[in-house]
Amino acid sequence: MPIRCKRMADQVIINGAIYPLETPVIPATDLSFLRGCGAFETWRSYQGQPHALGLHLQRLWQAAALFTVQPLADEATIRQWLREAQARSGYAEVKVNAVCSPGDHSEGVFGAIHPRLVIIVRELHEPPASWYQDGVSVITHRGQRELPEHKTVNYLGGLAALQQAQQAGAHEALYQDTEGCIREGVTSNVHVLHGSRVLSPQRGCLNGITRRGLKPLAQELGLSWHDQDLHMDDLLSADEVWLSSAIREIVPVVSVDGQAIKHGKPGPWAERLRSLYRQRCESEALAEARACT
Structure with missing residues (x-):
């Protein structure tokens, strides 16, 4: 008798109810759609468990407070939702996107009722090995995110920056503000290594x-x-430049605006740090899951 393979399927959680991703309908009056008003977070699993879930939720609720939404569920509850959604999906490792919306438009410009937490659970696809082995190129882009300390769904400025990066054949665009400071990437933080000194922006970025x-x-x-x-000189004179984000972890940058970093190859510290970081994430994810059972 032939073995029937389990069908894999993306899932979505809406205020605790779990559906196949293509099933639910969200009202067109939801303010995240109508006004671009909402907060989001992205995280991934290690060893089948969400990593740093508490920190991601803390940051999500801090951003949601900007539009007066209080936490819609606690960490233990959301962890249980995720466990059930991942089991239904059949995926061993997942990428999760969470969006918090003020809810459905009710009055005025931003009046809303029924706040909504949407959590999308999809299969995690590891980034290409070439990003780590060969490094990536980036460009600089004049501009800065609105409310850079928070992750909001308003990504219009980022769209223009990433289009510019794509046209240049680059992986990422780095925001350069009116002071000439490199603040962050559109979808990442940026760090430079000079000798044994890591320099990392803390102001005007996430x-x-x-x-x-x-x-x-x-x-x-x-x-x-x-x-x-x-500043630009800090990047061009660096021994190594790195991008960091939840899904990519640490990615070495080998050129900025077409100018090579050091010898134009990834340095040793990026991979050393990434290996240690991944090990730490795996142990932390398992420890966090045990602590919440």
């Missing part, structure tokens, strides 16, 4: 969760960490 995780690891390996503004 305090990334991956960034926070890298800092103690870099210090464990004997590097010193400095939160400070970056």
Whole structure:
């Protein structure tokens, strides 16, 4: 008798109810659609468990407070929703996108009722190995995100920056503000290594969760960490430049605006840090899951 394989399927959670991704209908009056008003987070699993879920939810609710939405569920409840959605999906590892909306338009410009938490659970696809082996190129883009300390669904500025990057054949665009400071990537934090000193912007950018995780690891390996503004010269004279984000972890940058970093090849520290970071994430994800059972 032939073995029937389990069908894999993306899932979505809407205020605790779980559906196949293509099933639910969200009202067109939802303010995230109608006004571009909403907050979001992205995280991934390690060893089948969400990593840094508490930190991601804390940041999500901080951003949601901007439009007066209070937490819609606690971490333990959301962890249970995720466990059930992942089991239904059949995926061993998942990428999760969570969006919090003020809900459905009710009055005025931003009046809303019935706030909504939408959590999309999809299969995790590891980034291409070439990003880590060969490095990536980036460009700079004049501009800065609105409310850069928060992750909001208003990505119009990022769209223009990433279109410019795509036209240049680059992986990412780095925001350069009116002061000439390099603040962050459209979808990442940026860091540079000078000798044994890591320089990382802290002002005018998202305090990334991956960034926070890298800092103690870099210090464990004997590097010193400095939160400070970056300028173009800091990147071009660096020994290494890295991007960091939840899905990509740490990616080495080998050129900025067509100019090579050092020898135009990934340096040794990016892979060393990424290997240690991944090990730490795997152990943390399992420990967090045990603590919540």
